[in-house]
Amino acid sequence: MEERKKNITPRVLLIIVAALFVLHFTQFFFEWIPLKPLSGYFEKAKKSTFSWKKWFDGTYQAEEEKYLNENFGFRSFFVRFNHQWRFSLFNEVKTQSVIVGAENYLYEFNYIKAWYGTDFIGYDTIAQRMYKLQRVQDTLQKLGKHVIVILAPGKGSFYPEYIPERYHQDRGVTNIDVYRHYIDSLNINCIDFNQYFVDNKAISPYPLYPQYGIHWSYYGVCLAADSIVSYLEKINDITMAHLYWDKIDMRQPEKGDNDISAAMNLLFAPRTFNMAYPEVKFESRDGKTKPSLLVVSDSFYWSIFNMGFGRLLENYHFWYYNKEIFPGNRLVSEANLYNEIMEHDNILIISTDANLPQFGWGFIENAYDVFFSN
Amino acid sequence: MVFSSILFILFFLPAFVSTYYFAPKKLKNIVILLFSIVFYSWGAPRFIFVILGTTFLDFHLVRWMSQSKRENQRRLLLALSVSINLGLLVYFKYSNFFVENLNAVLSLLGSETHIHWTKLVLPIGISFYTFESITYVVDVYRRVHKPLSDFWNYQLYIIFFPKLIAGPIVRYHDLADQIEDRSANETVDNILTGFYRFAIGMAKKVLIANQMGVYADSVFALNYADVGTATAWFGILAYTFQIYFDFAGYSDMAIGIARMVGFRFPENFNNPYVSQSITEFWRRWHMTLGAWMRDYLYIPLGGNRVSTPRLYFNLWFVFLASGLWHGASWNFIFWGAYHGLFLVLERAFLLKVYKKIGALPRVLITFFLVAIGWVFFRIEHFGDAIAFVKRLFAFEKGDFAMNPEFFFYLFVAVIFSFITFFTFGKRWNESVFFANYDNKKHITMFVVVLILLIFSIASISAFGFNPFIYFRF
Numbered sequence: 001m002e003e004r005k006k007n008i009t010p011r012v013l014l015i016i017v018a019a020l021f022v023l024h025f026t027q028f029f030f031e032w033i034p035l036k037p038l039s040g041y042f043e044k045a046k047k048s049t050f051s052w053k054k055w056f057d058g059t060y061q062a063e064e065e066k067y068l069n070e071n072f073g074f075r076s077f078f079v080r081f082n083h084q085w086r087f088s089l090f091n092e093v094k095t096q097s098v099i100v101g102a103e104n105y106l107y108e109f110n111y112i113k114a115w116y117g118t119d120f121i122g123y124d125t126i127a128q129r130m131y132k133l134q135r136v137q138d139t140l141q142k143l144g145k146h147v148i149v150i151l152a153p154g155k156g157s158f159y160p161e162y163i164p165e166r167y168h169q170d171r172g173v174t175n176i177d178v179y180r181h182y183i184d185s186l187n188i189n190c191i192d193f194n195q196y197f198v199d200n201k202a203i204s205p206y207p208l209y210p211q212y213g214i215h216w217s218y219y220g221v222c223l224a225a226d227s228i229v230s231y232l233e234k235i236n237d238i239t240m241a242h243l244y245w246d247k248i249d250m251r252q253p254e255k256g257d258n259d260i261s262a263a264m265n266l267l268f269a270p271r272t273f274n275m276a277y278p279e280v281k282f283e284s285r286d287g288k289t290k291p292s293l294l295v296v297s298d299s300f301y302w303s304i305f306n307m308g309f310g311r312l313l314e315n316y317h318f319w320y321y322n323k324e325i326f327p328g329n330r331l332v333s334e335a336n337l338y339n340e341i342m343e344h345d346n347i348l349i350i351s352t353d354a355n356l357p358q359f360g361w362g363f364i365e366n367a368y369d370v371f372f373s374n
Numbered sequence: 375m376v377f378s379s380i381l382f383i384l385f386f387l388p389a390f391v392s393t394y395y396f397a398p399k400k401l402k403n404i405v406i407l408l409f410s411i412v413f414y415s416w417g418a419p420r421f422i423f424v425i426l427g428t429t430f431l432d433f434h435l436v437r438w439m440s441q442s443k444r445e446n447q448r449r450l451l452l453a454l455s456v457s458i459n460l461g462l463l464v465y466f467k468y469s470n471f472f473v474e475n476l477n478a479v480l481s482l483l484g485s486e487t488h489i490h491w492t493k494l495v496l497p498i499g500i501s502f503y504t505f506e507s508i509t510y511v512v513d514v515y516r517r518v519h520k521p522l523s524d525f526w527n528y529q530l531y532i533i534f535f536p537k538l539i540a541g542p543i544v545r546y547h548d549l550a551d552q553i554e555d556r557s558a559n560e561t562v563d564n565i566l567t568g569f570y571r572f573a574i575g576m577a578k579k580v581l582i583a584n585q586m587g588v589y590a591d592s593v594f595a596l597n598y599a600d601v602g603t604a605t606a607w608f609g610i611l612a613y614t615f616q617i618y619f620d621f622a623g624y625s626d627m628a629i630g631i632a633r634m635v636g637f638r639f640p641e642n643f644n645n646p647y648v649s650q651s652i653t654e655f656w657r658r659w660h661m662t663l664g665a666w667m668r669d670y671l672y673i674p675l676g677g678n679r680v681s682t683p684r685l686y687f688n689l690w691f692v693f694l695a696s697g698l699w700h701g702a703s704w705n706f707i708f709w710g711a712y713h714g715l716f717l718v719l720e721r722a723f724l725l726k727v728y729k730k731i732g733a734l735p736r737v738l739i740t741f742f743l744v745a746i747g748w749v750f751f752r753i754e755h756f757g758d759a760i761a762f763v764k765r766l767f768a769f770e771k772g773d774f775a776m777n778p779e780f781f782f783y784l785f786v787a788v789i790f791s792f793i794t795f796f797t798f799g800k801r802w803n804e805s806v807f808f809a810n811y812d813n814k815k816h817i818t819m820f821v822v823v824l825i826l827l828i829f830s831i832a833s834i835s836a837f838g839f840n841p842f843i844y845f846r847f
Contacts (some may be wrong), residue, residue, distance in 0.1 A: 010562045010816055013817070014562050024384055034549075058419065065381050068385065078828075081837040082832035089782070090777070137540050316594075
């Protein structure tokens with residue numbers, strides 16, 4: 001009896017090993033256990049096609065291996081498991097450029113550089129860009145069109161106190177300081193949310209910036225959207241429908257307020273302070289003016305775009321990084337810039353401080369060329 | 375294909391083991407052979423023809439030699455077979471090095487002649503399978519073992535994939551009988567213990583060596599002139615543990631896979647960092663290379679049964695050859711010479727000095743010498759290596775910081791490198807790797823191995839996965 005029991009245990013263990021491998025194979029082929037997909041942006045491997053040429057030069061093997069690495073059964077669980085224990089034990093984050101600050105405040109490195117001015121592109125570059133913008137603004141103003149610069153807040157400038165000690169240094173001249181100087185001296189239309197958020201950080205009833213997100217909080221976005229409407233009304237001398245909210249929910253961060261944390265691909269989202277979620281509503285547009293609007297922006301505009309800001313507007317387009325056009329999924333390179341500008345009465349150029357080295361992403365220079373080259 | 379890849383762990387290995395056990399007995403060697411050919415050609419599709427061609431030639435030369443009655447002819451065929459194997463090794467591995475050095479000498483002599491040479495790619499595993507081919511021909515020549523009667527069995531001995539890429543170097547006479555019949559070893563116990571060994575090796579490689587490698591790489595990428603002393607030491611310690619856990623882990627995986635299909639491979643590492651002398655270190659480090667060097671080079675040179683100066687020469691020569699075997703570069707030759715020097719010094723007087731100090735100082739001295747040796751192994755240019763060694767003793771502060779994660783892995787590496795210095799560690803080591811398993815031990819080990827495997831697969835699957843938060847242009 002004892003001998004039989006002795007023989008059974010290893011057999012059972014071996015069956016468990018075999019079952020685990022079978023489980024993996026079935027998940028690989030059929031994906032019968034639904035798993036949360038991995039977040040963030042990365043280039044996905046494609047299934048390779050076999051040819052003897054590719055076999056002998058090794059490309060088939062490399063492509064196939066990459067494909068299997070990214071698609072084996074339970075992969076998202078394993079990646080999340082790995083990220084979880086490394087984050088829990090060592091505060092290690094695998095997301096591109098993400099830095100863990102004091103008290104687990106998360107940054108992207110370029111926001112830290114923007115705060116200290118280590119990404120400063122120089123007075124001349126900024127001056128040249130802003131002089132071009134001023135001439136474009138003045139030209140369009142004569143045509144009844146408005147160009148407005150929006151300086152969005154940045155994580156480094158909003159929460160400099162949590163930047164990890166190893167990055168501490170004396171602050172130099174920053175891009176945003178020099179942009180502000182030229183915005184003032186050249187009378188360029190501007191809403192400086194970057195400064196507004198910092199000024200209101202201590203007195204705002206709700207958090208304006210999240211701990212685990214890289215963008216402004218949803219509450220901050222609602223305030224910003226409302227301010228943009230007011231600014232458009234003022235500059236166009238019109239009355240627009242407004243957005244408003246009667247109720248604010250307090251809950252754990254979601255979507256944009258949690259975007260770094262989501263891209264960290266952990267098993268369990270880290271707990272943090274509750275964030276405010278106004279239930280945004282839009283006034284009726286009856287009898288109100290619906291201006292046209294072209295927005296050239298970095299990712300800071302997505303949250304305004306996604307909240308349905310377009311309901312207040314007509315002929316409304318978002319040029320993401322001056323590359324892709326939403327809605328419509330067209331490319332900016334395929335559009336006629338002159339016609340596009342002429343079809344919109346208002347142009348917003350929005351950038352966080354970390355993206356100011358590439359401010360406008362070529363839009364300002366291209367618009368200048370459209371109106372002033374020869 | 376490497377063992378520590380998703381392709382191997384989750385696809386190739388389960389397919390191989392299950393096909394092997396479902397195949398009828400007479401087809402089992404064919405299964406191994408086919409999987410080995412796929413394994414090798416996956417990583418080196420062109421070189422599969424080199425390995426298949428040389429084994430074909432070797433097999434027939436050795437058969438001819440074994441049938442030959444004339445000693446002269448046997449000797450001639452032995453020389454021919456060894457020359458072909460070594461010739462290929464020299465051609466693929468050392469011709470780039472030889473031509474580079476010849477051009478350097480010609481240039482120094484003021485000659486305008488320059489030998490043009492297209493750099494060759496090294497066939498994967500050639501250093502290992504060449505040495506194994508030599509053991510076959512020499513063992514048959516010495517009549518230690520009869521030659522294999524079936525060409526495909528010889529092919530299997532050479533190309534058997536667990537040992538093909540990074541050893542252990544399995545001598546022909548250690549494997550010959552198992553190729554013919556290993557049915558007694560095809561047990562549930564062996565499959566399981568082989569699986570445990572594989573998972574332990576995987577953990578060594580993925581969870582310790584790879585982590586240490588990250589830190590070693592970051593330190594060795596610095597400008598050596600600016601490296602602080604503490605940083606330099608952490609860098610070389612990281613590399614010292616990286617190379618051990620990497621190589622020993624790979625050997626464990628090879629031994630484990632082989633055991634799963636009934637083969638018994640010789641051990642390749644025996645806790646080398648607890649060695650109390652360089653002589654002992656070489657009995658514990660890459661043991662199958664040491665055994666090969668002893669049996670097929672040191673003993674033919676005369677071994678110990680020679681005059682003292684000749685003995686010292688033999689020792690040094692073997693270590694120079696060993697250094698050169700590790701890579702076609704002067705730093706490997708220097709590394710071999712460095713170890714050879716300490717072996718000679720130990721024979722001459724150092725071992726007597728060591729006897730007067732305790733075991734712990736002996737271990738620390740040996741570890742220190744081995745770690746310094748790794749500087750020359752890691753850094754290709756001699757001048758850079760010397761510059762790095764100087765930083766180790768400069769006693770200057772630098773501004774490069776190692777993060778807490780490094781110290782965690784370093785702690786784990788130290789524990790598992792030195793645990794067998796203590797009696798309880800020796801007992802634990804014996805119990806895990808060599809003693810029989812009862813049910814309780816099976817269950818404990820199974821749970822531990824499953825956890826290690828989950829951590830290892832998680833680590834591999836996340837390697838290189840660094841997404842952006844948002845897509846940028």
